[in-house]
Amino acid sequence: MTDVAAPPMRERRGLRERWHELPEQQRIGITIGAQIVVAILLYLLDSALGYALLTLSALYWLPRLPPLPWRLAAEVALVAVFLVFGPRAFAVVLAIAFAVFWVPARQRGTVIPVVAVFAVVLYPAFQSHMFTIPVFGVWPDTQTGVYMLAFMMMAVGLNIVVGYAGLLDLGYVAFYATGAYTAAWFTSLQFPHTTFHFGAVGIDPKLPGIHITVWLLLPLAGAVTALIGILIGLPTLRLRGDYLAIVTLGFGEILPQVARNSDNFLGTGFNLTNGPNGITPLDSMGFGHTISNATGGFLPANYLSCCSAKFLGHAVSYVDVFYWTAIVLLLITVFCSFRLQYSRLGRAWIAIREDETAAAAMGIPLMRTKTWAYASGAFFGGVAGAFYAVFKSSTFPGDFFFQISVFILCMVILGGMGNIWGVLVGAGFLAYLDREGLANTGAWINSNIHVGSHHPNIDVDLYKPGIYGLIILIVMLFRPEGLIPSKRRAAELHEGVHDEPLYDIAHGAYDEVGGVEA
Amino acid sequence: MAADASAPSLARRLSRPSPVSAVGLGLVALLLFWLLVNLIKTPGDFFDVLTIGFTTGCVYALIALGYTLVYGILELINFAHGDVFMLGGMFTITFATHLFGLHHGQGSVTILIVLATLLLTMGACGLLNVTIEFIAYRPLRHAPRLAPLITAIGVSFILQDIALAWKGPEYISSPDVFPRSSVFTIGGVEYTWRRLLVVLITVPVLLALVYLVQNTRQGKAMRATAQDRDAAAIMGINVNRTISFTFLIAGALAGAAGLLYAFYVQNIRFDAGFQLGLIAFTAAVLGGIGNLPGAVLGAIIIGLIQAFNEGLNWHAPGSDWTQSIVFSILILILVFRPEGLLGERTPEGG
Numbered sequence: 046m047t048d049v050a051a052p053p054m055r056e057r058r059g060l061r062e063r064w065h066e067l068p069e070q071q072r073i074g075i076t077i078g079a080q081i082v083v084a085i086l087l088y089l090l091d092s093a094l095g096y097a098l099l100t101l102s103a104l105y106w107l108p109r110l111p112p113l114p115w116r117l118a119a120e121v122a123l124v125a126v127f128l129v130f131g132p133r134a135f136a137v138v139l140a141i142a143f144a145v146f147w148v149p150a151r152q153r154g155t156v157i158p159v160v161a162v163f164a165v166v167l168y169p170a171f172q173s174h175m176f177t178i179p180v181f182g183v184w185p186d187t188q189t190g191v192y193m194l195a196f197m198m199m200a201v202g203l204n205i206v207v208g209y210a211g212l213l214d215l216g217y218v219a220f221y222a223t224g225a226y227t228a229a230w231f232t233s234l235q236f237p238h239t240t241f242h243f244g245a246v247g248i249d250p251k252l253p254g255i256h257i258t259v260w261l262l263l264p265l266a267g268a269v270t271a272l273i274g275i276l277i278g279l280p281t282l283r284l285r286g287d288y289l290a291i292v293t294l295g296f297g298e299i300l301p302q303v304a305r306n307s308d309n310f311l312g313t314g315f316n317l318t319n320g321p322n323g324i325t326p327l328d329s330m331g332f333g334h335t336i337s338n339a340t341g342g343f344l345p346a347n348y349l350s351c352c353s354a355k356f357l358g359h360a361v362s363y364v365d366v367f368y369w370t371a372i373v374l375l376l377i378t379v380f381c382s383f384r385l386q387y388s389r390l391g392r393a394w395i396a397i398r399e400d401e402t403a404a405a406a407m408g409i410p411l412m413r414t415k416t417w418a419y420a421s422g423a424f425f426g427g428v429a430g431a432f433y434a435v436f437k438s439s440t441f442p443g444d445f446f447f448q449i450s451v452f453i454l455c456m457v458i459l460g461g462m463g464n465i466w467g468v469l470v471g472a473g474f475l476a477y478l479d480r481e482g483l484a485n486t487g488a489w490i491n492s493n494i495h496v497g498s499h500h501p502n503i504d505v506d507l508y509k510p511g512i513y514g515l516i517i518l519i520v521m522l523f524r525p526e527g528l529i530p531s532k533r534r535a536a537e538l539h540e541g542v543h544d545e546p547l548y549d550i551a552h553g554a555y556d557e558v559g560g561v562e563a
Numbered sequence: 564m565a566a567d568a569s570a571p572s573l574a575r576r577l578s579r580p581s582p583v584s585a586v587g588l589g590l591v592a593l594l595l596f597w598l599l600v601n602l603i604k605t606p607g608d609f610f611d612v613l614t615i616g617f618t619t620g621c622v623y624a625l626i627a628l629g630y631t632l633v634y635g636i637l638e639l640i641n642f643a644h645g646d647v648f649m650l651g652g653m654f655t656i657t658f659a660t661h662l663f664g665l666h667h668g669q670g671s672v673t674i675l676i677v678l679a680t681l682l683l684t685m686g687a688c689g690l691l692n693v694t695i696e697f698i699a700y701r702p703l704r705h706a707p708r709l710a711p712l713i714t715a716i717g718v719s720f721i722l723q724d725i726a727l728a729w730k731g732p733e734y735i736s737s738p739d740v741f742p743r744s745s746v747f748t749i750g751g752v753e754y755t756w757r758r759l760l761v762v763l764i765t766v767p768v769l770l771a772l773v774y775l776v777q778n779t780r781q782g783k784a785m786r787a788t789a790q791d792r793d794a795a796a797i798m799g800i801n802v803n804r805t806i807s808f809t810f811l812i813a814g815a816l817a818g819a820a821g822l823l824y825a826f827y828v829q830n831i832r833f834d835a836g837f838q839l840g841l842i843a844f845t846a847a848v849l850g851g852i853g854n855l856p857g858a859v860l861g862a863i864i865i866g867l868i869q870a871f872n873e874g875l876n877w878h879a880p881g882s883d884w885t886q887s888i889v890f891s892i893l894i895l896i897l898v899f900r901p902e903g904l905l906g907e908r909t910p911e912g913g
Contacts, residue, residue, distance in 0.1 A: 213709050215716075280898045287640050287712050291844070292897055295890035298841075302887045447837075451716055458713065507732060511724025517717030521710055522702055538706065 182485030194371035200472035202425030208463035210418035211398030216297025224430025229324035246331035270427025323441030461527025612874035620866025625820035626843035629813035642715035645840015646722035651821020692814025851906020
C-alpha cells in the first residue's frame, strides 16, 4: 500500500507518520500497554480470551526482545507462569512456538513443514487431550479433519487456475461435482444392468453395478474431470478476464442442474444420476486382504470394517484411516503443485498471468497453456471430490452450489493467491469454520453476549455465505495479496498488471485533474 | 485497440460465413422451427406465453440496463446488482404495506400509493448502489480488473444476508393490487391488466433513461467517461462523481424492477436476486454489454425464451432446465458472438 493507495488513505497515512515520529521506546511501551489493557478487558468478558491475547502478545514480543539471555529468561518465566496458573495446553503451544523461534531462519523452510506434517499425522491421537480454544470451542474432530483436507486439496487445485494462471474460475464446484459423480458411478449400484468388478472391497462379488477399487477410481475421477475441464476450456479460454469468470460460473450452474435432472437422461428413460435423491451408498476404500496380510495388517483390508489397532493410546477408528489417507493425497497434491509451479509450464502460466500479450509474443501457446492450467486444476478438484464422496458414501446434487465455488475461491483469496502455504492455511481455516468453528462461535455468542436481557439467538449456519462475502470484501480491500502472500502476486496486485486501462497507468495525473467540477 | 482488432475480422465475416457462425445460425434456425411448430399446434398457448414472456422481459430489461450501464462505465460485472434488485422488491413491500398501508381493493388510491412507492424504492435502491460503489469498488479503482469483480461477489452475499436478517428465510408476499381483469381477448386468450401495467410502468422509466443519457449534461458526462476516463478527466469531468451517478441510475432502475417483480410475482425471498440477476446479466450480454438498446432487446428475448421453455407443450424442456438453457445461451453467445447482438467487438471477445 504505497503510492497506489486511493485518496481516503491519505489521512490514515498522516496518522501513521505521526506515530512513526515518536521515539521507539515510547511506541513499544504504548503498544504493550494497550495490549495489556485490552487483555484485561477481554479477561473480564471471558477469562480464556484474556489468556489467549496475552499469549499472542508474548509470542509477538519475544522475538523482538534483545537476544539470548533476556529472551531465554522471559521464555522460561512465561512457561513457568503458564504451568502454574494457565491451562497446561497453553504451555505446550508456547513450547512449540519457542522451538520454532530457536530454529535458525535458514532451516525454518524445511523444519516447520516437517513438524507440521508430523503434528497433523499425530493429531487424532491427541485431539481428545487438546484444550478448549476460547470462543471457537473444542479442537476439530477427525471427521472435520477429513473435510478440511479434502477442501485443502480443492483449494490447491483452484490455486493452479486462479493463483498461477490468473484465470478467475467461478465454477470450480463443477469439477468437484464431476469427481463426486464419477466416484458414484464406478462404486455403486447405480447401473444395475451391468456387473463389473475390479478389486472392490467389502461387497458381494455378485452385486450388480460397476465396482472398481478406489485406488484406481481416484486417478480415473481426476482424469474424467480433467477431460471435462478441457472440454469446458477449449471454447471458452480464448475469452479474457471477467467474461471467462462468467462462463465458468455458467458451467458451475449447469452441471449440478444436469445432475439434478438426469434421473431421466434427456427423456430417454436412462437413469444417469438418480436425480435429486442422489447416489448412495458408495463402496468403501481398502487395500484388500492380499496387501493387508502382506503388510502385516498395517494397510487395512477395508476401511469401514477397521480397526482394532491402538495408536499412541488412541483406539483407531475408520475415520482416522480416511484422515491419514487424505493427508497422503494432500501431500501428493502439494508436491505436484510445487513441481508444476517451477516447471516450464508453471513459468508459462505466470507469464500469461502477468502479461498475456507479451507471453504470446515470447512464443507461449496461449490456448494450450491455459487449457493445461484448467485440466490440472480440474484434476485435483476431481480427485478431492471423488475421495470426499467415497468418505461420505453418497453424492447428492444439493451438495454442489455456487456458494461452494465462492467458498473455495474465498480460501484461495484469504490464504494468498499463488502461494501454496497460504492457500493451505486459508483452506484449512475456512473449512474448519464452515464445519465446526462458526457453529461453535455462534453458540458462544448466543450464550455469552446479552442484548438487553436476552440472548441474540443467531442461527450462524444461515448467515455463512454472507460471512464468506465479508471475508472476501475485507481481504480484497485491505490485503488483496492474502494472509501469506506470494511476493510476486502481491507486487502485481499493488502495482497493477497489463489488463488495466490506460487510466490507471496515468492515475497520478488523473488525481490532479480529478477534483475539477464538471 | 478495439478498432484494430475488429476491422479484419469484420471484413472476413461479411465476405464468407465461418463454420462457427454457420453452426450458430443453424442453432437459431432450429429454435425458430421449434417455435413455429408450437405456434401451429397450440396458437392460444403460444400467444399467452408470448405475453408472459414480454412482461418478464420488461422486468429483466430494467435489471439488465443496470448491468450494462455499470459495465459501460467501469468494465465491471456488478454481481451485487441482482441483490440490489431483490432488496428493491423488499423495500417495495415494506414501503407499500407498512408506510402507506396498501392492501387489496383500495380503488384509485392504489395508483397514487404505487407511484409513491416506486419513487421511494428507486431512491432507496439508488442510494444503496451508490454506497456499495463507494465502499467496495472505489478503493479498488486502480487494482487489477478481477479484484472488484471478486469484491462484487462478496457484496452480493452480504446483501443476501442483510435481506435474510431483515425479512427472514421465508418468502414474503405483497398485496394483490395489480388487477386481473382483461384488457382485450384474442382467440380466447386474455391479456390481463397486470401484464399491461408492467409494460406501462417500464416504458416511461426507459424513456426517462434515454432522455437522461442522450440529452442532459450529466448523461453526456456519462458517455464521455464510458468512452475514455482519462480524456473525460482532462476535459474537466469529475469522473468519480459521474461513476457514482451511474450507480445511482442503475440502482434506481433495479428498484423499479424490484417494484414490478414484487407486485407482479407477489412473492420474493432473500435469494431471488442472485438467479434473476444472472438471467438479466445474460440478457445484457446477449444484447451486447455496454449497449443500452441491446440490453432491452436481449432482456425481451431472454424473457420470451424463458416463457416459451416453461409454457409451451411440444418438446419444451420445462422449468427444471430454465437455468441451464439461459446459461447455455450465455456461453453460446460468448463463444459465437461475444460482442452480442448490437454491441461492438471488444478485445475481450476477440
